[in-house]
Amino acid sequence: MSARETEVAILGVGMTEWGKWGRPFVEYGVAAIREAIADAGIDYSDIQFVAGAATVRNGYPGYVAGATFAQAMGWTGLPISTSYAACASGTQAISSARAQILSGACDVALVVGADTTPKGFLAPSKGERGDDPDWLRFRLLGATNPTYFGLYARRRMDLYGATEQDFALVKAKNSKVGARNPRARYKKEFAEADVLASPMVADPLRLLQICATSDGGAALVLCSKQYAENKGASGAVKVRGISTVTPTFPNAVIEMPNFATDSAAGVAHVGATFRDSIAASAYAEAGLGPEDMHLAEVYDLSSALELDWYENIGLCKEGEAEKMLRDGDTSLGGKIPVNVSGGLGAFGEAVPAQAIAQVCELTWQLRGQAGDRQVDGAKTGVTVNQGLFGHGSSVVCVR
Amino acid sequence: MGDLSQLLAWNLKDRQKLHTPRSGAHDGSLMSASTSAKPQISAKPDWFAFDVEQPHLIATLCTQSGTYHFPPEYTMSRAPGFADSELTEVALSRTGTLWSYTNAGYAPPDPYVQTSDPFEPFAIAAVELSVEKMIVLGQVVDGVSSDELSVGMQMQLVSEPLFEDDQAIHMIWRWKPVEGTAVANDATSGGAA
Numbered sequence: 001m002s003a004r005e006t007e008v009a010i011l012g013v014g015m016t017e018w019g020k021w022g023r024p025f026v027e028y029g030v031a032a033i034r035e036a037i038a039d040a041g042i043d044y045s046d047i048q049f050v051a052g053a054a055t056v057r058n059g060y061p062g063y064v065a066g067a068t069f070a071q072a073m074g075w076t077g078l079p080i081s082t083s084y085a086a087c088a089s090g091t092q093a094i095s096s097a098r099a100q101i102l103s104g105a106c107d108v109a110l111v112v113g114a115d116t117t118p119k120g121f122l123a124p125s126k127g128e129r130g131d132d133p134d135w136l137r138f139r140l141l142g143a144t145n146p147t148y149f150g151l152y153a154r155r156r157m158d159l160y161g162a163t164e165q166d167f168a169l170v171k172a173k174n175s176k177v178g179a180r181n182p183r184a185r186y187k188k189e190f191a192e193a194d195v196l197a198s199p200m201v202a203d204p205l206r207l208l209q210i211c212a213t214s215d216g217g218a219a220l221v222l223c224s225k226q227y228a229e230n231k232g233a234s235g236a237v238k239v240r241g242i243s244t245v246t247p248t249f250p251n252a253v254i255e256m257p258n259f260a261t262d263s264a265a266g267v268a269h270v271g272a273t274f275r276d277s278i279a280a281s282a283y284a285e286a287g288l289g290p291e292d293m294h295l296a297e298v299y300d301l302s303s304a305l306e307l308d309w310y311e312n313i314g315l316c317k318e319g320e321a322e323k324m325l326r327d328g329d330t331s332l333g334g335k336i337p338v339n340v341s342g343g344l345g346a347f348g349e350a351v352p353a354q355a356i357a358q359v360c361e362l363t364w365q366l367r368g369q370a371g372d373r374q375v376d377g378a379k380t381g382v383t384v385n386q387g388l389f390g391h392g393s394s395v396v397c398v399r
Numbered sequence: 400m401g402d403l404s405q406l407l408a409w410n411l412k413d414r415q416k417l418h419t420p421r422s423g424a425h426d427g428s429l430m431s432a433s434t435s436a437k438p439q440i441s442a443k444p445d446w447f448a449f450d451v452e453q454p455h456l457i458a459t460l461c462t463q464s465g466t467y468h469f470p471p472e473y474t475m476s477r478a479p480g481f482a483d484s485e486l487t488e489v490a491l492s493r494t495g496t497l498w499s500y501t502n503a504g505y506a507p508p509d510p511y512v513q514t515s516d517p518f519e520p521f522a523i524a525a526v527e528l529s530v531e532k533m534i535v536l537g538q539v540v541d542g543v544s545s546d547e548l549s550v551g552m553q554m555q556l557v558s559e560p561l562f563e564d565d566q567a568i569h570m571i572w573r574w575k576p577v578e579g580t581a582v583a584n585d586a587t588s589g590g591a592a
Contacts, residue, residue, distance in 0.1 A: 120508065121505075123508035123509060128510075135510060138507055138509070138511045139511060140443055141523060141538055142503050143536065150502070150523075151499040152499070154499045155498065155499040155550070158550040158551075201504045201505060202501045203522075205501075249477060250478075250532075260469045260470075260533050260536065261534045262533065263532055264532035265466060265533070266467075267478045
């Protein structure tokens with residue numbers, strides 16, 4: 001590993017309770033910002049850069065998230081950035097802020113993402129867009145996001161012998177901790193039988209195994225290690241590794257919103273698969289490996305997908321995720337607890353906020369502030385997430 | 400792979416004809432469509448050649464690397480290092496192996512066009528093409544539910560109506576199980592355990 005500095009300090013974190021409130025997304029973002037700034041013990045006027053994670057589904061203001069939040073907080077003339085990478089938008093915003101800090105362009109930066117979502121399936125914006133695969137998959141295939149989750153889940157059953165009970169167990173596990181998280185949308189414990197009795201949405205996935213779409217906001221105050229030290233916070237949680245990787249050709253996995261994979265007929269794929277490469281890149285930057293992690297927040301768009309991530313982030317070998325789950329290794333109190341926030345199953349998707357929210361959870365955990373969902377002695381953690389169109393997203397935090 | 404492209408290339412212009420639908424390819428609420436005098440056209444002519452005998456997906460082949468592109472890519476090969484390669488239109492294989500499958504248990508949102516009321520679930524297949532070494536999605540033919548599918552089945556590409564409007568019946572590719580190729584679930588799920 002090179003001697004390149006990769007660390008910035010997380011001085012403050014903020015997150016709204018997630019739900020279906022129907023308020024403008026700016027309100028959620030502002031609430032998260034104010035909490036993060038208070039948590040950091042600074043004033044908004046101290047912020048030197050704002051990195052916004054964009055949402056494109058709420059019309060014009062969503063496309064300009066950085067400026068929207070800078071305006072909402074009262075213009076101070078500071079520079080901004082806006083990142084769009086679908087579900088990975090938050091990590092790109094973190095990466096943008098970190099680059100500013102590490103380059104010396106600023107000492108302290110704000111990262112924020114917030115969303116207001118419509119009910120039901122995520123759907124394309126109105127209008128005829130016959131050249132856009134993300135529009136065409138609805139028109140020509142009727143393929144929603146859960147269609148892709150269903151394909152992965154069925155494949156997992158076929159390859160590794162996963163069962164519907166395993167997928168239900170993931171939901172039950174996460175709902176148990178989600179019920180203890182005051183910021184989760186669903187604070188209800190579900191038994192496996194409840195999950196298996198819910199209606200089928202995308203065979204083999206049922207309603208309670210697919211994450212909802214939610215309103216919510218999350219924010220971070222990031223700063224240089226020197227700035228943290230000056231504030232008496234040299235022991236703050238640090239971001240040590242960030243991954244925003246894309247696939248390498250040919251990508252053999254059918255990815256949302258595509259109609260087909262790349263063809264491997266001409267050029268063979270070399271090296272790690274896309275999903276395997278996402279956390280690997282963040283680990284490499286951090287100089288750590290999966291064996292060093294004390295907890296993980298993974299992107300459980302479906303309960304079945306959580307199992308894929310165990311393997312993709314190196315917690316176990318391919319095909320062993322079900323055993324890890326059944327053995328309780330990934331439950332609170334297990335070897336490497338996964339999604340002790342409750343995960344997307346308890347939160348639902350608020351696209352620009354969720355990758356930031358994952359880092360908020362790691363921060364609380366690494367500070368020992370997670371209350372009755374605290375992972376004992378947690379000093380390291382990893383997040384992983386993936387945005388449609390080929391956006392990898394992973395953050396390694398240490399304390 | 401250049402030779403293979405010659406073998407696989409269809410004369411696409413000759414195949415962009417309008418045809419009557421396969422009998423029995425659809426039923427239920429779309430029965431009216433099949434008896435309609437409206438023309439049948441491809442719902443996506445630049446991707447799908449609606450041809451009653453040989454409906455097929457239209458791809459382009461990077462002739463130097465042997466890489467296929469679906470949807471067809473005409474600007475530049477996506478295979479790294481083959482930017483200057485020629486891209487030739489070819490038909491994708493019309494049979495493949497079921498890689499995975501799912502269904503739509505609830506009506507997808509717009510711009511999906513719902514053709515039955517109440518909504519009837521339909522299956523969606525991901526089919527692996529052996530020559531092209533790629534996986535292609537498609538709806539499964541009407542009347543075959545996800546319960547009847549198993550990974551490893553052979554699937555055949557056929558054409559069915561997707562929806563009908565004032566002008567035409569819009570035809571789409573669909574995957575149909577080839578009879579007698581079902582793989583027992585026990586065998587497939589136990590294999591890797």
